[in-house]
Amino acid sequence: KAGVTQTPRYLIKTRGQQVTLSCSPISGHRSVSWYQQTPGQGLQFLFEYFSETQRNKGNFPGRFSGRQFSNSRSEMNVSTLELGDSALYLCASSLGHRDTTYEQYFGPGTRLTVT
Amino acid sequence: QQQVKQSPQSLIVQKGGIPIINCAYENTAFDYFPWYQQFPGKGPALLIAIRPDVSEKKEGRFTISFNKSAKQFSLHIMDSQPGDSATYFCAASKKSSGDKLTFGTGTRLAVRP
Numbered sequence: 001k002a003g004v005t006q007t008p009r010y011l012i013k014t015r016g017q018q019v020t021l022s023c024s025p026i027s028g029h030r031s032v033s034w035y036q037q038t039p040g041q042g043l044q045f046l047f048e049y050f051s052e053t054q055r056n057k058g059n060f061p062g063r064f065s066g067r068q069f070s071n072s073r074s075e076m077n078v079s080t081l082e083l084g085d086s087a088l089y090l091c092a093s094s095l096g097h098r099d100t101t102y103e104q105y106f107g108p109g110t111r112l113t114v115t
Numbered sequence: 116q117q118q119v120k121q122s123p124q125s126l127i128v129q130k131g132g133i134p135i136i137n138c139a140y141e142n143t144a145f146d147y148f149p150w151y152q153q154f155p156g157k158g159p160a161l162l163i164a165i166r167p168d169v170s171e172k173k174e175g176r177f178t179i180s181f182n183k184s185a186k187q188f189s190l191h192i193m194d195s196q197p198g199d200s201a202t203y204f205c206a207a208s209k210k211s212s213g214d215k216l217t218f219g220t221g222t223r224l225a226v227r228p
Contacts, residue, residue: 004158033214043159043204043218056213090158094214103149104214106158 002027004093004107012113018079021110023091025072031055031096032074033104034066037088046089049074050096078112086114118142119207121219128195129227136190136222138205143186145207149216150179150190153202162203163190195226 005024013019025032033056034046045058049068066076072093078085088111092104120139128134138148146167151159165172165179165188172179178191192199205219 031214033216035216042220043206043216045215045217048214050213056215058215092214092216096214103161103164104216105161106151108156108158 004091004105006089006091006107006110008110009108010111010113012115013081014115015081015083017081018077019081019112020075020077021089021091021112023074023076023093023107025074025091025093026105029093029095029105030072031094032068032072033092033094034074034076035090035092035106036060037090037109038086043090046076081114083114085112087112118217119205119219121205121222123222124220125223125225127225127227130196132195132226134192134195134199134224134226136203136205136224137187138189138207138219139185139187140207141186142207142209144209144211145217146210147208148179148181148188149206149208150177151204151206151218153204153221159204192224195224197226197228200224200226 007022031050033048037043048056052068063079068074088109090109092106094104149164150162153159163174163177167183176193181188202221202223204221206216
């Protein structure tokens with residue numbers, strides 16, 4: 001079974017631009033979560049989608065948004081990029097059911113550099 | 116507010132040694148505690164996870180010890196190998212927050228040959 005895939009793997013953008021990152025979960029997984037990883041702040045939760053609905057949201061500004069499609073694939077968008085948005089953006093998927101384990105599997109990430 | 120505290124920040128052991136990484140949590144609502152291993156340039160990989168109703172769980176060379184009363188849990192790596200050199204993260208989640216994982220700050224482990 002294929003793992004979580006993320007595209008693109010690397011991205012360089014300029015301040016003020018916007019960016020869209022894509023995530024394809026493991027087949028059969030219905031929950032997709034996004035995390036930001038930086039050396040200073042570590043791994044921080046952005047948001048979670050389940051059945052095309054945002055189920056949970058972290059403490060990030062409204063410039064960060066996401067969506068999930070009917071095939072469980074997800075995208076996240078960052079508008080008006082700032083230098084501080086430079087980070088590794090990770091996507092994780094899980095079955096998402098309440099009464100089973102919460103095993104989440106991460107993709108390789110998208111390395112975003114804002115100049 | 117850091118809800119999961121991880122220590123040490125870095126750790127060096129000799130091959131065959133048993134590195135121990137510790138985590139402490141504050142929120143008693145947490146009910147799932149996974150450990151992840153991350154190599155440079157890769158995403159975190161799930162190693163092993165435990166729930167509060169179990170005090171210890173072993174998978175291969177990796178063991179989690181869980182102390183519910185102390186709100187602490189730890190990862191032990193038996194017979195460590197140079198290939199175990201990576202950054203290890205503990206995490207915690209609770210049912211009411213869906214799949215949201217709260218991560219520790221990470222421990223960079225180096226296993227010397």
